[in-house]
Amino acid sequence: MNAPCTVRLPIFEGPLDLLLHLIKKNEVQITDIPIASITDQYLAMLEELPELNLDGAGEYLVMAATLMYIKSRMLLPSPGEDPEVEEDPRAELVQQLVEYQRFREVAVALGERNVLSRDVFAGPGEPMVPGADHETPVRDASLADLLDALRDVLERIRPPRAHDIQREGLSIRACVARILAGFVLGPRRDFASLFGPDADRAEVIVIFLALLELIRLRVVRARQAERFGAITLELAVGTVEEATERVRDLGQTEQWRGGEGQDGDSGARDR
């Protein structure tokens, strides 16, 4: 069963990609696929693809089944007496191929654009102080916005040093107090200012959780001037004292307090 010649197969991005390849190779129109011939070639290709990875295999096999189904429908005489009325069994597949083809074209067009850091370059510029007075926060930042901002912070974290000194355990409660203390200087502060330059990953995440807690308790609001803009935090209550009171009142019964109390010996408590 030696193949007469070995062909190096291009890498296919899925069954539709493989089908479009066959259509091009056979120089036929997407809209007029010789389904039987293409099906045979498709199956032949599948056998030749030496190691279909298991994840992808299913998708190729579903397409094989679809092709064989269409082929069978086209071979069988139509049950209806008027073949004109009957829908072409290929229609759905054609629609799918056409759609995929359209996006493939724009994908190529995108790839050919002047891509930043590949074809064109911009200077790093001076970091602009986020939340400076020209940006008046107008909308509440969503969880997605906050997560985006968190990602920014996490990306800036330096890789851990080889000899890391054991950090002090940091609790959400301590971070809540720390965030609120920051508002003593003014009713507003930048999201980024929550995280010190030396904060490690764990610290950043605990601080972030503390912030989420404060937002949930409606003590702090996260506002944003525009989508992707800098996030500004503001006190939703009058003063820091009031905020601290409120956190104490509301927090009394809340999970993060109760939770900490339960596993009191774990590292997540104040020291």
Add this chain to the structure above:
Amino acid sequence: METAELVIGSKDENGNGNGAHAAPDGGGAVTPADDLGRLPALVESLLFAAGRSVPLSQLIEALDGPSRAEVLGALEHLARTYEREGRGLRIVQVAGGWQLRTPAEHGPWVRRLLRERPPRLSRPTLETLAIVAYRQPCTRLEIEAVRGVDAEAVLTTLIERRLVRIVGRKEAPGRPLLYATTREFLEVFGLPDLNALPPLRDLGDGAALLAATEVKVAPEGVEVTLESPPPSGV
């Protein structure tokens, strides 16, 4: 005498200052380049210092004085000058603002200097990105329906590269996550906004296309035997 206040135009020539100013609301009315004074150079400084793309509104605010039309005029003047003199920078409109960038033809040298590995944009990446860009907000299932393959891994990569973000959940069974492109997407591909995406070719729907071509139903089964590839046993 010299303060941070910016005077546009030469009052001497016109007798009064008003003549040099463009109509405040006339979008097309651009102040003649001669009358812009040092505004283009100032705008250049702002764009250089910012590095990233700066919205027109922020430029106007920072300049504090010149009208919108004047600032636009300065930007266009600067862009034309760069182009005409074949300078090493270009002014591009990107992600809702203006930015200084190197021209594409200088890419190889800049890359060599920075020793930067250019971002890899594979076909699955670009195709998935294209679908999200045109269909946003869209679900993973909608992406998979177009490409015919699983989209999870590619989406994860795109989110890590900040080209795509989760914007919410669709109010549909299972409340699937909705994906959309980011500001970084516009920046990376040098797009002023989403409307600047290359148009999707209108190929109509499959059924209409089939109807438009000759539909050969019956004889196909016969044709196959002749067209089929050589049997593997040969």
